[in-house]
Amino acid sequence: MNPTIKNFLKEHAPVKILTAYRAFANGYPALRRAALKQARRFERTYSKPSSKGAEQVQARMIFFAHQIEKGLSHMHFRYGFGKRPLASLAKEMKMYRAAVPDYRSSQSYHCALAALHEYVVRHEGHEEALQYVKDLFSEETWHEIQTEQSNLGGSIVISRDSKQNNANLPFKELSENRHSIREYADQPVTYEELLPAVQLAMRTPTVCNRQPARLHIILNPETIGKVLAYQGGFNGYKEPPALLLITADNAVFMAPQERNEGFTDGGLFGMSLLLSLEREGLAACPLNTMMKEGAEEATRKLLNIPDSENMVMYVAVGHFPDEVKTCVSHRFKASDIITVIQ
Numbered sequence: 406m407n408p409t410i411k412n413f414l415k416e417h418a419p420v421k422i423l424t425a426y427r428a429f430a431n432g433y434p435a436l437r438r439a440a441l442k443q444a445r446r447f448e449r450t451y452s453k454p455s456s457k458g459a460e461q462v463q464a465r466m467i468f469f470a471h472q473i474e475k476g477l478s479h480m481h482f483r484y485g486f487g488k489r490p491l492a493s494l495a496k497e498m499k500m501y502r503a504a505v506p507d508y509r510s511s512q513s514y515h516c517a518l519a520a521l522h523e524y525v526v527r528h529e530g531h532e533e534a535l536q537y538v539k540d541l542f543s544e545e546t547w548h549e550i551q552t553e554q555s556n557l558g559g560s561i562v563i564s565r566d567s568k569q570n571n572a573n574l575p576f577k578e579l580s581e582n583r584h585s586i587r588e589y590a591d592q593p594v595t596y597e598e599l600l601p602a603v604q605l606a607m608r609t610p611t612v613c614n615r616q617p618a619r620l621h622i623i624l625n626p627e628t629i630g631k632v633l634a635y636q637g638g639f640n641g642y643k644e645p646p647a648l649l650l651i652t653a654d655n656a657v658f659m660a661p662q663e664r665n666e667g668f669t670d671g672g673l674f675g676m677s678l679l680l681s682l683e684r685e686g687l688a689a690c691p692l693n694t695m696m697k698e699g700a701e702e703a704t705r706k707l708l709n710i711p712d713s714e715n716m717v718m719y720v721a722v723g724h725f726p727d728e729v730k731t732c733v734s735h736r737f738k739a740s741d742i743i744t745v746i747q
């Protein structure tokens with residue numbers, strides 16, 4: 406060996422070993438440690454059925470009230486729907502009253518009351534269903550439900566005509582009038598109709614402009630039916646004419662600390678896409694891809710999703726029917742979620 410190289414190696418070998426070790430330690434072990442730490446923090450703080458913290462109970466109360474809103478917004482109303490979510494909502498509202506002494510001034514509590522109020526009003530004359538709800542609540546809460554005046558929960562009606570001018574709406578109006586639509590006109594959606602919305606969503610910012618979002622467009626009704634059966638959050642609705650799957654490609658990321666970035670960038674892409682679809686006058690609903698292992702594996706196989714891609718969300722797309730109902734899905738006030746750090 407050339408003596409100069411030999412001397413160089415002799416002198417630098419420890420540095421090389423150190424560099425190699427650092428590269429190794431910053432690789433898989435760091436990824437594992439960070440992922441485990443993240444998993445433990447999630448486990449400590451998420452809303453388990455038994456957690457009694459006000460935030461956790463509120464999340465479950467909103468979740469079950471939203472199930473009722475979904476049932477109320479079905480085009481083909483099913484009398485007596487939702488026995489299980491009604492019972493769960495009653496339980497969570499009780500827990501909420503225990504966790505939040507000032508529950509009467511909580512908008513989330515009124516969302517639940519308003520959804521239940523609409524449930525009761527629309528079941529007038531259906532004594533069995535009404536009796537079922539009444540039996541779930543104390544006399545005081547039953548009175549609150551009956552006398553609830555707010556429109557913070559329940560269903561609203563959207564018409565196709567109201568969407569004709571969407572391409573000319575200012576951002577504030579477009580954003581305020583977008584709602585998740587789960588029932589569509591009986592009309593196919595084509596690739597060509599989707600493309601302008603996808604092209605506009607390409608303006609979404611991403612980390613260092615690496616653009617991890619990928620879009621899988623599913624137009625085959627049989628495949629849509631199969632993947633939505635795995636997805637599980639669209640039960641009771643007819644299959645949408647188009648289903649889009651947003652994924653994020655891990656191949657664009659460069660370090661363990663970027664492991665969640667695809668969900669951020671993919672989520673931002675999803676929001677842009679929803680607004681772009683709305684601008685194009687197409688009805689849409691984001692759907693989660695947070696499936697259990699078996700369902701996720703089956704979906705990946707069915708759709709042939711590359712190993713490098715994480716699923717971020719689906720978007721169901723269709724044309725607006727003449728008239729459709731959807732959930733109020735009331736939002737917190739901005740001040741409810743702000744912490745000002747001095």
Ligand SMILES: Cc1cc2nc3c(=O)[nH]c(=O)nc-3n(C[C@H](O)[C@H](O)[C@H](O)COP(=O)(O)O)c2cc1C
Binds near residue numbers: 583584586692
């Ligand atoms: C990531 C994500 C996942 C969602 N998953 C579902 C779902 O599985 N089923 C469903 O019916 N709605 C789903 N939704 C729609 C929400 O219920 C809806 O966005 C929320 O209630 C707010 O209502 P809006 O979209 O009408 O403003 C999802 C929304 C997002 C953003």
